[in-house]
Amino acid sequence: MSLAIFKQHNKPLLLLALPLLGAHLAQTGMSVADTIMAGRLSAVDLAAVAVGSSVFMPLLLLLFGTLMATTPLVAQANGAGNTSILSRTIQQAGWTSLLVILPIALILYSSRAIFDFMSVTPPVAALGAAYLKAIAWGLPAVAVFQVLRCMCEGLNHARPVLLISVAGLLLNIPLNYVLIYGELGFPKLGAVGCGYATAMSFWFMAALLGLYVHFEKHYRNFAIFNVFHGPSLKEIAAILWLGLPIGLSIFVEASLFTVITLFIGEMGRFTVAGHQVALNFTGLLFMVPLSLGLALTVKVGHAVGAKRLAEAREIAFYGIGLAFLVALVSSLFMWIAADWVVKLYSPNQQVQLLAASLIQLAVWYQISDAIQINAAGALRGYKDTRIIMLITLFSYWMIGLAGGWWLAMTDNFWGAQGVYGFWYGLIAGLSVAAAILMWRLNYTSRVHP
Template identity: 70%
Template sequence: MRNSRFWQLNKPLLLLALPLLGAHLAQTGMGVVDTLMAGRLSAVDLAAVAVGTSVFAPIMLLIFGTLLATTPLVAQAAGAQQLQSLAEKVHQATWVSLVMILLGWVVMTNSYLVFNFMGVTPEVANLASGYLKALTWGLPALAFFQVLRCLCEGLNHARPVLFISLFGLVVNIPANYVLIYGKLGFPQLGAVGCGYATALSFWVMALLLSGYVHFNQRYRTFNIFSSWQAPRFKVIGHIFWIGLPIGLAIFVEASLFTTIALFIGGLGEVVVAGHQVAFNFTTLIFMVPLSLGMALTVKVGHALGSNQAALAREVAWQGVLLCSLIALLSALFMWFSAPWVVKLYSENHQVQLLAASLIQLAVLYQVSDALQVNAAGALRGYKDTRVVMVITLVAYWVLGLGGGWWLALGDNPWGPQGVKGFWYGLIIGLSFAAVLLLWRLKSTSQAAINH
């Protein structure tokens, strides 16, 4: 009976999570394609993409995370059958996105200050700065795509996002080929060409999803594009109140990984490239629990919107159980596939050996990483975001990054461990986050029932 309930609740969760996973893999695949194709040109271009991504990834996730407030708002409105309010949520989230775009533009156009501070070699820093400036052209499209994506996913309608994201990846590959290597009369731009190609893909995706929402009969009754609402600061403030802690929590987690890339920028191109290869592959694996966590946000939000708090708690915990089982399988796959996967990224034997060893270290935190991201996803469905932000800040930056720096470069009993020390810190920080977020989910879900 218990097993039947497990599948009864998790089957619709998986049906939503699978297209979310496909969309995540397609979008993450752009970074993988950039890394693979730049690495084939030179180790310097690969390092430039790695260092540039270490700045762009947390900015992108801060924008994405803040706008993720739209998903539980849409999900709860749909659960309560308040569909007439969806246009307002989309319009005001778009105004929020303008603020986030401006923030991203300022950081990305002045990235050389970050690279100089972290001691990145001048050749890599110049290329990485050019890569980021090229990417800024795609920021508006990226942000608006995320708003419309949250609308679709909050309505339990993720397939259009999947197909459009896949098409964006299809556009990215030939655009990279032309701009990186200088084909069809274009100059050879190397790492900078990756930035322009990815920006082009963002615009293609935003235009296609806008067209879908505008012309599809399912969305016409919402009047998303029939008229545009002026800023309503009370609604904008509410979106920031829910979304900014989500964005900061995701930013903190992403920056835990990417700040490591900046800290090791002075350790040589092999170390930077090896870390980037391992980070790229583990990020792909992480898309599975991340997608389940986002699906949990929608399912928990729907249950709460229809005043079924007990069902919301059951959905959340059954989803966490499913994710832990999948994480165990992922860990086994990573352990055995690491020596072969790294050969796809680089022909440099030293890069391959280092990347494989880091991937096998990542096996040790697969379950805790999956548990923490799914607990956080369920808590977003409850609109419980600020405590999550505090937990992630302490777990990732104090324990993860601080402990990792001490193990990697500090005066510790085992001696400086180099880049591996940072990955030991990840194991500590993610495990701590999993314990605290599961505890928070237990108390929040019970409080909703008692309310």
């Protein structure tokens, strides 16, 4: 990688990626706060948040990913100087979000049946289902926030999203404290309090971002809210055609962790709790390469829209190289800090020991995970989204989940590995995904017209 390429692309990419990282860390921080604060109450509450989050997060990412089609649409329109269509695009994305949140809400309200089918222990299943019903009240706010967020990020204005996400986290923590532990005259709700606190934080963030977009001078030129656009089936279908493969590919990856957590649910509350602690901590560190991948979507999309195809390829591969270096640092930190970090989540020694050993395993897939998410992000900048869904479906489910289940639950060559077998499967699945997505990016970036 030449010094000229570094100077040309490093600063613009980081100026976009760092606010995105801050926003993701703040939003993920709500999940971390839920996990830590519920874990300090009891292992059952921690396990309930674990199984509840394992259902909610993939569905939330399905919504996020589908609406993420807004980002490359806005970025390419902005790169081509065609800003007149932004108002219609944003409002049609809003109508699209309604089609997505309705089935998500139905699944959340039917979650007890899912937990029972997966043989999750009854106390954890009951509490987890109640947690999901509470958090479902925030779904409309999540949809509004995500549409406006994608618009801001597509226009290279990620800082407001960062500040508002931090504000949401700062509200979520005291709300958690009041509702989980029953302070200030409120009833002691435990894990269910986490759900209500998160839903209220979602509404707070959506209101703030809506007010910002409405009053900020920069957005007045786009006339986003000046003219009402009713739902257009043609435009909604176009957004879904581009966005659903994004949402489904992200959902496939996230649901891999969901199904693993539900399989583990029958292994007991301490195993579930330890698995959740490890997953929560590694997921927090994953926000760094994820933010770089989202920045790549915007920067590559902008260059493609402006017909600067050689520059788009340079940006894509520079971003992946940067993600590789970040993953090396992340792996080293995880290796050193695992024993210390798990003590923040739970005072239970059994939970701590299991979580620390799983984090040590996660060190081995940090590089492949960073590469695959950034290759996918660059491909989305080219609007090459459907192939990502197929690649991730094969890698995560056929290699990661099926292989992990075989290692964990069957009397194989090494004997049933329990929870560790699923984590071995994760290493294999993410590595295969990284290899195939890199091949696809190399091909797409060379032949794109």
